[in-house]
Amino acid sequence: MTNCEWREKIGLYVDGELEPAAEQAFAGHLQSCADCSAAVLEQQELKKTVRLAAKRFTAPPELYASVQRQMAPKKTRGLWLRASALAASAVLLAVVAFAWISRPSASNATVAQLIDQHVTMLASSNPVDVISSDKHTVKPWFQGKLPFTFNPPELAAGSPFTLIGGKLIYAQQTPGAELVYQVRQHKISVFIFQARDVHGEPPAGNQTFVVNGWQQGGLQYYIVTDAAREDADRLRALLEDANR
Amino acid sequence: MAATVVARGDVSGLENKDFERLAVPLLDGLYNFARWLCGDPDEARDLVQETFLKSLKGFPSFREGTNFRAWMYRILRNTFLTSRTGLERRNTQQEDEEGFEESSVSPETPEIALIRRANTELVQSAIAQLAPAFQEVILLADLEEMKYQEIAEALDIPIGTVMSRLARARKQVREHIVLTLGGRRTVGVK
Numbered sequence: 001m002t003n004c005e006w007r008e009k010i011g012l013y014v015d016g017e018l019e020p021a022a023e024q025a026f027a028g029h030l031q032s033c034a035d036c037s038a039a040v041l042e043q044q045e046l047k048k049t050v051r052l053a054a055k056r057f058t059a060p061p062e063l064y065a066s067v068q069r070q071m072a073p074k075k076t077r078g079l080w081l082r083a084s085a086l087a088a089s090a091v092l093l094a095v096v097a098f099a100w101i102s103r104p105s106a107s108n109a110t111v112a113q114l115i116d117q118h119v120t121m122l123a124s125s126n127p128v129d130v131i132s133s134d135k136h137t138v139k140p141w142f143q144g145k146l147p148f149t150f151n152p153p154e155l156a157a158g159s160p161f162t163l164i165g166g167k168l169i170y171a172q173q174t175p176g177a178e179l180v181y182q183v184r185q186h187k188i189s190v191f192i193f194q195a196r197d198v199h200g201e202p203p204a205g206n207q208t209f210v211v212n213g214w215q216q217g218g219l220q221y222y223i224v225t226d227a228a229r230e231d232a233d234r235l236r237a238l239l240e241d242a243n244r
Numbered sequence: 245m246a247a248t249v250v251a252r253g254d255v256s257g258l259e260n261k262d263f264e265r266l267a268v269p270l271l272d273g274l275y276n277f278a279r280w281l282c283g284d285p286d287e288a289r290d291l292v293q294e295t296f297l298k299s300l301k302g303f304p305s306f307r308e309g310t311n312f313r314a315w316m317y318r319i320l321r322n323t324f325l326t327s328r329t330g331l332e333r334r335n336t337q338q339e340d341e342e343g344f345e346e347s348s349v350s351p352e353t354p355e356i357a358l359i360r361r362a363n364t365e366l367v368q369s370a371i372a373q374l375a376p377a378f379q380e381v382i383l384l385a386d387l388e389e390m391k392y393q394e395i396a397e398a399l400d401i402p403i404g405t406v407m408s409r410l411a412r413a414r415k416q417v418r419e420h421i422v423l424t425l426g427g428r429r430t431v432g433v434k
Contacts, residue, residue, distance in 0.1 A: 011411050015385065017392055038356070045359045046418055047386050053367035054387040059275035063289050067271060067296045071264050123360060208387075226389075 006036055014043040016184065023184075044185060048122060051226070055208050065093075110200045111222065113171050115209050118189040118224040121167070121180060127187075128165030128180050138166045142177050150192050150219060152179060153238035160184065161235055174198050181235060186227035188235060195220040212236050216243055263303045266312050267296065274320055277383055281324050281376065291327065295320040314390070314397035321380065321399060358425045359418065370420035378413035385410050 006029050012018050013026045030037045121127045130141040135152035142149070145168050155161055164180040169191070176193035193199075195215045202211035202222065212223040212232045221239060223232045274295060278288035299319050306315065325331070371379060384390045384398060385406075395410075396403045 011407065011414075015392070015410075042356045042359065042418075043414070045356055046414055046421075049359055049362055049367050049421075050371065050382060050386040050414075050417060051389075053364045054280070054371055054383055055276060056368055057276045057279035057285075057288070059272045059292070060285075060289070063275060063292060064268075064271060066289075066293055067268070068264075070293065070296055071267075071300060 004033060004036055006033065007039070010036065010039050010043060014040060014047060014185065048226075051208065052119065110171060110198055111202050111211055111213070111224075114189070114191050114222050114224055115211070117169055117171070117178065117191070118187075118209065121178070121189060122187055127167070128178075129167045131165040133163045135163060138163060138179065141166060142168070146175055146177060148192075148194050148219060150177065151242040153235075153242035155238075160231070161188075161238070172198050183225075183227050183231045183235070186225060186231070188223060188225040188227055188232065190235070190239065191222040191224065193220045194218065214240070216240060219243070263300055267299065267316060270313060270316055271296075273388055274316060276387070277317065277380070278320060278324070280371070280379060280383055281321075282327075282329055283372075284329070287327070287329055291320060291324055294323050298323065311394055311397055313388075314394045317384065317388075317398040318400060355418065355422050355426070358422050361425055362421045366421060366424055367417065370417040373420065374413055374416055378409050378416065381406060381409040382413035382417065 006026060009018065009022070009026055013023065016023075018026060030040060130138055132138050135154065139150070139152055152163060155163065160183050162182045164182055164187070166180065167178040169176050169178045171191070171193065174193055174197040176191055176198065179190040179192070181188040181190065195218055199215065199220045200213070202213040208226075210223070210225050210227065210229045210232045212229075214221055214236065221236070223236055225232055271292065275288060275292050278291045278295075279285065282288045282291060295316065299316055302319070306312070371382065374382065380399060381395060384395045385392075390398065392403050392406045392410075395406045399406070401409075
């Protein structure tokens with residue numbers, strides 16, 4: 001490690017700051033350097049741990065209201081002749097209430113539960129029950145365990161996504177599938193349930209994890225990840241295509 | 245994390261009404277950042293309000309091609325630095341960037357297991373003990389998932405300084421965890 005020429009790239013790699021070619025070269029180096037691999041894993045764990053712990057404080061509702069009030073005069077300029085101050089306040093209150101209610105707090109118990117499941121998976125030394133990058137291995141594993149079926153997408157060569165495996169999970173006392181994918185250094189959980197049992201829109205707004213949810217063919221899908229939203233959208237498109 | 249970065253080119257022709265659309269989604273993150281900086285809920289609330297006031301006033305001069313999120317965090321940070329608490333923290337906690345080795349991570353890492361065992365309170369305690377210069381950079385990088393360039397813009401420092409402070413901050417957090425849970429010094433930690 002001490003003499004490894006790559007050591008100074010570890011932080012850049014973990015933070016996704018390397019150019020694609022360098023990132024690929026570094027990933028190749030990790031295959032043969034146990035020291036760098038261990039260091040990268042440690043940095044990733046530390047980064048994840050800090051992220052989870054640092055999200056400590058939530059803005060109180062009155063701050064939302066206060067900030068909205070600050071912006072209100074600009075927003076309503078020219079309208080004051082047509083609207084009473086009372087009506088403006090009511091609208092403002094509704095906006096604030098909507099913003100507050102739709103925040104990613106515990107308002108959506110299902111999504112909160114799935115985020116917990118995703119974090120548990122990330123921290124687990126056994127993140128999946130069936131380990132395979134082959135969808136023809138992972139999909140049959142769920143047979144007899146779930147009252148429904150689904151199609152994991154066929155990943156083309158060169159796809160940024162890699163299937164890691166799957167796991168049987170429960171949410172709202174209902175069985176479902178968790179498929180785990182990897183994109184670069186990030187893991188993505190895809191949760192699949194029967195829509196009649198588990199459903200609900202993912203909360204909008206600022207949240208620690210990207211959550212993407214949709215219904216298709218009577219099934220409810222959720223994607224939870226700390227990867228970029230674009231990655232979640234891309235994987236969603238693949239899943240939608242595979243299950244048409 | 246949900247992206248609140250305004251891509252370059254997305255800010256042309258913006259009006260004040262757009263400010264709300266761009267800024268409100270950042271409120272929670274700004275407040276969290278402010279709480280870490282101030283350590284006090286009332287001060288943090290005032291700091292965020294002042295940040296919104298200043299940025300709203302300054303929005304007409306917001307330049308196309310500037311990163312909006314970095315701009316907001318920069319205003320918040322600059323406002324904090326001129327506050328009483330900010331001045332006190334700057335005067336009492338000197339940042340130590342001398343003698344930093346780029347990667348002082350130990351390759352022999354049973355520490356990975358310790359990091360995994362670290363509970364939230366322990367990590368929060370480690371973050372809280374960081375000097376402000378290190379604390380803000382690790383929050384922006386690991387919580388807000390800003391790129392180095394964005395952090396450099398938000399903190400008005402060179403990218404090289406972002407990298408060295410970030411590495412140093414992580415090293416100190418790691419050391420705090422390892423020393424607390426492992427009760428011993430580890431190879432590579434000074």
